[in-house]
Amino acid sequence: LSSSSSSFNEKKQALGKGITVSSDLVVDRAQECVITMTNGEDYLDMTSGIGVASTGHCHPTVVKAVQDQVAKMSHAQINMFYHTPLLTLMDRLRPYTAPLDTFCFNNSGSEAVESAVKLARHATKKQNIIVFNGGHHGRTIGAMALTGSKTMFSAGFGPLMSGVYYVDYPYSFRCPSAGFEGHAPDHCGKEVMRQLETLLQQRCHPDDTAAVLIEPVLGEGGYVPAPKGFFQALRTFCDHHNILMIADEVQTGFGRTGKMFAINHWDTVPDILVMAKGIASGYPLSGIVAKRALMDLQPPGSMGGTFVGNIVATAAAVATLDVFEQENVLQNVQERSEQVFKRLRCQADRLPFGPVDIRGLGLMIGLEFAGAPKGFAAQVVKHAREQEHLLLLTASIYETIRMIPPLVVDGATLDDAVDRLVRSIVHVAG
Ligand code: PMP
Numbered sequence: 001l002s003s004s005s006s007s008f009n010e011k012k013q014a015l016g017k018g019i020t021v022s023s024d025l026v027v028d029r030a031q032e033c034v035i036t037m038t039n040g041e042d043y044l045d046m047t048s049g050i051g052v053a054s055t056g057h058c059h060p061t062v063v064k065a066v067q068d069q070v071a072k073m074s075h076a077q078i079n080m081f082y083h084t085p086l087l088t089l090m091d092r093l094r095p096y097t098a099p100l101d102t103f104c105f106n107n108s109g110s111e112a113v114e115s116a117v118k119l120a121r122h123a124t125k126k127q128n129i130i131v132f133n134g135g136h137h138g139r140t141i142g143a144m145a146l147t148g149s150k151t152m153f154s155a156g157f158g159p160l161m162s163g164v165y166y167v168d169y170p171y172s173f174r175c176p177s178a179g180f181e182g183h184a185p186d187h188c189g190k191e192v193m194r195q196l197e198t199l200l201q202q203r204c205h206p207d208d209t210a211a212v213l214i215e216p217v218l219g220e221g222g223y224v225p226a227p228k229g230f231f232q233a234l235r236t237f238c239d240h241h242n243i244l245m246i247a248d249e250v251q252t253g254f255g256r257t258g259k260m261f262a263i264n265h266w267d268t269v270p271d272i273l274v275m276a277k278g279i280a281s282g283y284p285l286s287g288i289v290a291k292r293a294l295m296d297l298q299p300p301g302s303m304g305g306t307f308v309g310n311i312v313a314t315a316a317a318v319a320t321l322d323v324f325e326q327e328n329v330l331q332n333v334q335e336r337s338e339q340v341f342k343r344l345r346c347q348a349d350r351l352p353f354g355p356v357d358i359r360g361l362g363l364m365i366g367l368e369f370a371g372a373p374k375g376f377a378a379q380v381v382k383h384a385r386e387q388e389h390l391l392l393l394t395a396s397i398y399e400t401i402r403m404i405p406p407l408v409v410d411g412a413t414l415d416d417a418v419d420r421l422v423r424s425i426v427h428v429a430g
Pocket of ligand 1: 050
């Protein structure tokens with residue numbers, strides 16, 4: 001029998017090894033951009049719980065909405081009733097997702113990606129899905145087949161879902177035919193479009209291909225924004241071949257890039273948009289949105305689930321939109337983004353292991369160190385956590401560090417975070 005007096009080291013053994021915990025910190029509480037551990041120490045959170053705490057930790061508007069809702073009802077089964085938070089949420093989201101106007105909900109990003117793939121396959125009566133090297137779409141049995149960010153996610157779990165075909169992401173820093181450090185975004189985008197056309201001719205006929213699934217900014221794959229014009233070209237490609245375009249905005253959505261959805265930067269409308277993470281400031285909620293004509297091709301009863309459209313999570317999502325509108329969060333993201341990239345670029349000559357690609361969009365901030373030894377990015381993240389009390393994440397198979405601050409972060413906090421980050425990089429590089 002385990003006893004409540006067993007040590008931390010004994011207790012933590014109860015967690016299976018499949019879930020990696022990157023530190024021994026135990027969180028107690030959090031406010032805005034600061035997380036306080038049970039030992040009373042504060043840490044500056046530049047991860048937002050992997051892009052989730054969009055309005056900062058425990059925003060009073062979100063806390064109140066959740067507390068009010070919990071006191072009234074915590075679980076309303078969406079297969080049995082409508083509820084006001086869900087109806088309000090759809091109403092409030094539509095101006096942002098237009099012309100996509102019909103929703104389907106899930107609990108996690110992976111599930112929502114799978115809903116999008118189910119819809120695409122069923123609606124088109126075709127099966128193939130084209131995805132991109134470096135893309136991350138989740139860990140469930142279907143989503144891991146679609147994930148090309150790290151083999152760690154799928155190794156040993158096969159056979160994977162069939163009908164999945166990969167091309168390169170338009171990653172201009174590493175564009176295969178432009179050569180390493182190519183930085184030729186136009187060329188890179190065109191090269192990927194060429195790969196797509198070749199794929200359709202050699203392996204994946206348009207008559208068998210349901211959809212292209214893509215992140216507007218590669219997330220777990222390294223915070224790589226697609227080049228200008230890329231999504232317009234992809235839209236034309238999809239229309240020409242009668243293939244659906246699915247934008248995975250799980251990480252890029254809800255203001256993370258300075259627009260409500262990142263695809264808006266390219267003035268392109270996908271057929272299906274996938275959303276999760278920041279939607280409800282920390283409560284499990286995800287979903288897809290499409291035009292009614294497409295969404296209504298879902299067979300009745302084929303979607304949903306026990307916890308889908310949870311009444312507390314949807315109340316938190318409505319409150320999240322309140323905060324966005326009342327506090328002009330999108331404008332803050334745009335201003336803070338300009339500030340952070342300027343500050344990082346000003347310090348670029350202090351950064352080791354160049355060339356260093358400082359990149360991203362909005363408050364998706366990535367730094368890739370082309371010449372760094374394996375493990376450098378992870379060491380910087382560890383040093384920053386232990387010595388600077390700054391929480392960061394790595395990304396991709398390359399030496400990349402990412403910062404994902406809450407979208408309500410203020411200028412002084414962000415400057416402070418950049419300074420702690422740069423100090424950590426310089427220290428670890430020795
Ligand atoms: N898509 C993208 C773009 C993601 O970044 C993630 C998670 N990092 C997922 C899907 C999967 O989401 P979840 O972890 O909520 O299943």
